[in-house]
Amino acid sequence: MPSTPSESLETTNPYAWLEATHDDAALEWVRAQTQRTEAELHDADFSQRVDAIRRVLDAQDRIPMVTKRGDYYYNFWRDAEHRLGLWRRTTWDSYRTENPQWEILLDMDGYALQQGEPWHFAGSAFLRPAEGQPHRRALIRLSPDGGDQVRVREFDLETLRFIDDGFDLAVAKTSASWIDENTLLVASATNESDTTRSTYARTARKLTRGTALEDAEVVFEVAQEHVAAFCYFDSAPGFERIVTTDAIDFYNSRTGVILDGTHHNIEVPTDVQVSLHRQWVLFAPQTDWEHHAELIPAGSLAIGNLTDFLNDGRIQKVIFQPDAKTSLQGMDFTANYLLVSLLHDVAAQIRVFDLRENFAETSLPLADPMLSVSVGAVDDEDAATADDYWMTVTGFTTPTTLFRGSIGAEPEVVKRSPERFDAAGFSVTQHFARSNDGTRVPYFQVADARLKLDGENSVLMDGYGGFQHSMTPGYAPAMGAGWLSRRSGNGRLPVYVMTNIRGGGEYGPSWHRAALRENRHRAYEDFAAIAEDLVTRGVTRRARLAATGRSNGGLLMGNMIAGYPQLFGAISCGVPLLDMQRYTQLAAGHSWIAEYGDPDVPQDWVFLRTFSPLHRLDDQPHPTDDYPASLIWTTTTDDRVGPSQARKMAARMIDKGIANVRYHEPEDGGHAGSTDNESTARMLATSYEFLWRQVR
Structure with a gap:
């Protein structure tokens, strides 16, 4: 019988002891499993792969992407010599040369030595200067471990130092923007009353210099059951205002502006995404929206003047349908x-x-x-x-x-x-598979132009399928060095496949909504259909087919392991959601109820259980030797999904006697899985190496 939310935790969650992130017993298990995985994978071949990936990440001739502020172009840069990175700037004339001359503003490695802690640069926010003046102050976001929590410190762009008695916000999930030189707008999850169930800020405060955050004036707040209060101060000349967003759930929100101390809601359905720029307001409805007798279809973009809209709801034009x-x-x-x-x-x-x-x-x-x-x-x-x-x-x-x-x-x-890897001979093609309900699902294939369709090619599938995120082509030198640069035992180049399954945003809101909540299975059917199409076309066979995914893509991989094990030879499942009964109680999971459903609602749990990999292992068991070789990995400091879901899935598979299950959990890296180029190279190489050894 399926369990219900009212059953005891001990009955439904026998691996609850692994949820205590820093518990001694949990960490002892984590270290033992991690050491076992590294003992098997981290050999001379692995070291060569790490070196190859790190070289492309550290390459000095990478494009330093920049952001213009005033007369300068700012960039954050990491390489082999600067593990934690350099925050720096240059001029346009210098930037367009082959070797720009950079002014170093903040050396994070030097700062770490000075502080005795390896702080990681997580972004900056500039104080708007007076007209004609240079930028003089910035807020710097500093992460202690690569996670979502940050410390925010005030930095002087003239002396190139943090200001000792300047703004300094304690580590938390925090956003901050300048109102003026002595005032910040801060939303910070610093205590229980200021934190939502999703672990984000519930209130926004106007913080004046010298005032404690808890004593600062609250200018905006949301219900504790909502996802978050998002606020920023728009300092554009002539359009100064506080912009507020009450994120009710992941896809429903209310946006407003505070003008001269008065809060004005922008009255639209909560699933219409609203954005502001100067006098303009943009509307992107996620479902069909009837406004002033005009039907604005889901996925459209409409534009209006904010003042007009606040006065009488007038929209100027639907510019895209x-x-x-x-x-x-x-x-x-x-x-x-x-x-x-x-x-x-x-x-x-x-x-x-x-x-x-x-x-x-x-x-x-x-x-x-x-x-x-x-x-x-x-x-x-x-x-x-x-x-x-x-x-x-x-x-x-x-x-x-x-x-x-x-x-x-x-x-x-x-x-x-x-070029970072030898792409000579590779061809990029697009294909369409037919999913279980007849939907045509696209995917990209990167393969030898002379590909033999005899089923003997090593293939890596990649997928996500959630949160309206679109998977699109992109140059990935680490993937080139870690996967495409290999030769299999039969001398062939491997194949890489990027999938565009439902749940993503490739075809707009309808493509996303097609795989929400009780329809989640469609995303997994799409991915499985592409795997089957690769076999039907003769590209590969099960023993040579690998798959990878992270985060929501990790949930996808968990469902491939538990629901479609017969299709794959190997799977890498990274920073994943896997226990859909407990996900809302862990880290930021409560914020994703709109995507997946609420396990505390009995009718929701009925369908959630059908795509909860931890439960599918028992509800739909397969012979233990039918499961693919599986690497499940996370980081101890992942404060978005949390490490416990990966831990529990691996432990359950091991306890069921499923062969070739490996677990890997380094300490730092947060949900991204890494904090610097070295750890990124090791993270990627561990996944690639595990998969390659199974399907080469």
């Missing part, structure tokens, strides 16, 4: 244009709307549909760069190129990344 193959992915503003990124059958398109000419539409010309393209404004407030944009172009075997252009003119190449 999706079709069955085209979806909205993102947008950004230059001074006079709106740049909108789309996908058409997972191929990039960029449309440009003129804000001065009733949103007249043009497109940026793109050469190759198998490449990904992203665009963003350079600095819309600087008259010299008002309509300039960055464009980044990348593909599976095409190194990244950074362009800079101005609307209406041909963009120029600013930087090109050199």
